[in-house]
Amino acid sequence: MKNLILIAPPAAGKGTISSYLVENMGYQHISTGDILRNVAKEDSQRGRLVNSLMKEGKFIGDDIILPLFKEELLKLHNTPFILDGIPRTIEQADYLTQLFHELNVDNYVVINLKINQDTLLKRATGRRVCEQCKEIYNIYFENYKPKEENICDQCGGKLIQRNDDTEETFKKRFQTYVENTEPLISYYEKLGKLKKVDVDATEEEIIENVKGCLND
Numbered sequence: 001m002k003n004l005i006l007i008a009p010p011a012a013g014k015g016t017i018s019s020y021l022v023e024n025m026g027y028q029h030i031s032t033g034d035i036l037r038n039v040a041k042e043d044s045q046r047g048r049l050v051n052s053l054m055k056e057g058k059f060i061g062d063d064i065i066l067p068l069f070k071e072e073l074l075k076l077h078n079t080p081f082i083l084d085g086i087p088r089t090i091e092q093a094d095y096l097t098q099l100f101h102e103l104n105v106d107n108y109v110v111i112n113l114k115i116n117q118d119t120l121l122k123r124a125t126g127r128r129v130c131e132q133c134k135e136i137y138n139i140y141f142e143n144y145k146p147k148e149e150n151i152c153d154q155c156g157g158k159l160i161q162r163n164d165d166t167e168e169t170f171k172k173r174f175q176t177y178v179e180n181t182e183p184l185i186s187y188y189e190k191l192g193k194l195k196k197v198d199v200d201a202t203e204e205e206i207i208e209n210v211k212g213c214l215n216d
């Protein structure tokens with residue numbers, strides 16, 4: 001099984017793919033968010049530093065993130081991994097390439113999840129959350145629609161739209177995503193590591209395609 005780096009826009013289904021690989025294929029999911037949250041609990045100098053940066057919502061630099069990533073990779077031995085949330089920049093990609101070289105990790109693939117912008121927009125702006133039990137719905141997709149408009153199927157609670165699930169926020173986020181990832185995509189294309197998976201498909205088809213990339 002190849003190690004995996006996932007590059008995907010928000011709401012493209014990265015979470016679903018990662019959970020499948022972790023639960024069914026023995027992958028370890030490594031995300032920047034989890035690493036930082038764990039370090040923030042440590043009773044150490046760096047733990048306190050990360051904790052205060054996170055509390056203040058401040059930017060956490062590569063000088064902190066990259067060594068933590070290396071530690072995490074060293075703990076894995078031969079377990080295949082999925083990297084989530086890194087690399088976001090060419091500097092991070094370069095660091096990873098060097099690190100993989102150092103650790104003799106050559107069997108990896110970078111999967112770019114491709115999705116139509118209109119589908120993504122519907123996923124974001126159609127999302128409704130139950131005020132009480134937090135169940136998530138989507139008014140634009142048959143399988144995710146509540147049975148009764150604005151009412152939770154599970155508990156009868158009221159469904160609300162989060163403030164940041166608006167078209168404007170989505171468009172800003174998507175634009176930032178495109179600007180940030182285009183250089184990364186060509187970087188991995190040049191290294192011969194890039195594969196594309198279309199996620200305008202059923203969950204089964206997506207999983208099959210991802211598996212295909214991890215096997216060959």
Ligand SMILES: [Zn+2]
Pocket residue numbers: 130131132133134135152153154155156157
């Ligand atoms: Zn509910």
